[in-house]
Amino acid sequence: MRKNIILYLFTVSLLTVWSCSKLDEKPESILVTSEFYQNESQATAAVTAAYRKLYDSGQSLYNSLLQIGVEMATDDYEAGPRARNAHVRAISGLTHDSSNDRMEQLWKQSYDAINVSNIAIEKIALIDASQISEQSRAKLINEAKFLRALHYFNLVRWFGDVPLILKETTSLSPESLYIAKSPEADVYAQIIKDLKDAESLPNPLQQTAKDISRATAGSAKSLLSKVYLTRKDWSNAAAKSKEVIDSKWYSLFDNFADVFNVATKNGKEHIFSAQFQGNSGYQGNSLASRSASADVPGINGDYADALHTAGGLYNTYANEDTRKAVTFVTQLVSPTDGKLYTFAPQFNKYYDPAVIGNQSQSSKNTPIIRYAEVLLIYAEATNEINHGPNADAYAAIDLVRQRARIAKLADISPALNESEFRDAVFLERRKEFVYEYQRWFDLVRRGADYYIATLKAAGKTLAAKRHIHFPTPLREINLNPKLKQHPDWVGY
Incomplete structure (x- = not known):
């Protein structure tokens, strides 16, 4: 982790600058920090750079790293015939350990992205009022908070307790470099705080064309509903997803294919997506x-x-x-x-x-969260609150099923109990979100017993309790004496 934080210090000194707020621009120049964060244009460029951390070139987080580093460890995916990397094949076969280089990349790239957001949050707040409108200042800071929350949400689900870093690193002292893990509860509290701040972003109907792919109030509320769902805070999950539904900001495409058509990307169902544009000096999916x-x-x-x-x-x-x-x-x-x-x-x-x-x-873009998921979050949370599905829960899941042109669940199974309806929602999620970085998260949030039984039924017989988290990378532990291995991975 020490080397990673040194890299962060380098990022403080050298920051890629983007020529405008659109996310498909190439870097035009590099400025030192003393010359940066001087005005609104530079602030916008800095936050745009933070977005690029999601899907930058190579195996970046939302450009295949989540697939090869996480989803391979599920019942739906495996390393294909041309997946030659031994570390990827190890995840697929559940033989990975703390030396796995994909675990290192998940950790490193997430903290690199968090650092970029941290710097933006701090520095934009300090720009002279004559150089940036207060509306723009608040918007850009809250976009950076949304991105920071997303990365910490991933980290805490992958690794459990993780270091909670909210400030840029400006010293090479041991106190600055060596940071211990924070409890999961503290990490989630910060995620929720950041997303509540980001709820004040403009809603998607207020978004200008040039900002169409950036985070909005709808992005923050939708991700917050998912955080509550993951925490089994059913009341808040239901309330927040219902807030998004009632806003009428989003709706399902009539045809499922339009979720993935280039001509309809960033459309009415897309709440937040990883952006890709091939053959333009940008980055293909x-x-x-x-x-x-x-x-x-x-x-x-x-x-x-x-x-x-x-x-x-x-x-x-x-x-x-x-x-x-x-x-x-x-x-x-x-x-x-x-x-x-x-x-x-x-x-x-x-x-x-x-x-x-x-x-x-x-x-083609990769959805990170879309309206179909909000509907299924509401269906699942409502079922858990009432210890069984009511008409609203059936209505939410049936919107997704009707779009798929299959029979309404209310028609074919109108009297499901709590457990049966829960399984129906998870099956619908499984079919709806294939290859969208969802399956591992869904399996593990139901607990170790569920994960193990599902994986073993799929022939992945090495599934064990430890696999509902990933090991803290050995390299980070060796570099940081305050880091300890996840208890379930000690000895592996």
Whole structure:
């Protein structure tokens, strides 16, 4: 961790500057801190740089790292034929340990992103009032708080207790470099505080075209509802998700395919997404290439992310479920020889027909949270509050099912008890959010017994209690004498 914090100090001295507030701009220059954070334009550029930490080039957090570092450890995914990295294959087979380099990257990149947000929060507050409007100051600081909350939400779910760093590091003293872990409860309290502050952001209907992909009040409220759900704070989860529903800021696309169409990205269902734009000096969505076929001439896919067929996901879809053909592909015509190739189901959500032979340049966004999830959060929380589903819970889940063109749950199973309805919601989440970085989080929040039973039923027989967290990276422990290993991972 010491080297990582030194890297943070370097970030304090050198900050990438973006030429405008749009998220698809290339860095134009580098300025030292003494010349930066002087005006509104620079403040906007700094927060834009914080957004880029979500999906920057290479295996960044929302550009495949969550898939290979987290989702491989579930019943729905496995390392594909061309996943050659031993650390990735170890996660897929649940043989990973604290020396795994994907664990190191999850930790390092998250704290790097948090540091960028911390600096922005502190420095923007100090800009002279003559150089920035108070409205812009508050908006930019709260966007940075939203991003900080998102990263800590991921970290605390992955690793449990983690260091809670809320200020930029300005000293190389041991007191500054060596930071102990904070209890999960303290980390969650800070996440909730940051998101409550971010609720004062403009709502999505007030968003200008140039800011369409940035966080809003709706993003903050929706993520906050998910935090409450994860904490099993059912009343607050239900109330906050209902607040989003009642706002009428969002609605479902009529067609599930539009969730992933380039022409409709950042649309009415998208609450917050990782942004991708291929062939423009920006960054393509690497999930498209990682999941694309390597055996169809001209497709040139990596096929490093594969469906774990023993988990049975593909067969959970009814034939009429419109999500099935969007989520998976079993046939492709080769752009090279014109022949039709048939194969076992492969993921298809991010396949971009505009770049057939170079899927690394896919321009499809990855949703981080969308309206369908808010509906399912409300359905789940309402069921838990009432110890069984009421009409509102059925109505929420059935909006998602109706969009998928399958029968309403209220029609086919109108008298489910609490446990049965809970399972119905989790099944709906499983089918709705395939390849959207959701499955591991859903499994582990139901506890170790549920996770172990589900993984073992899918043939991943090494599943154990420790796997509902990831180990604190050994490298960080070796560098920071105040860091201790997660209790479940001691000895592994």
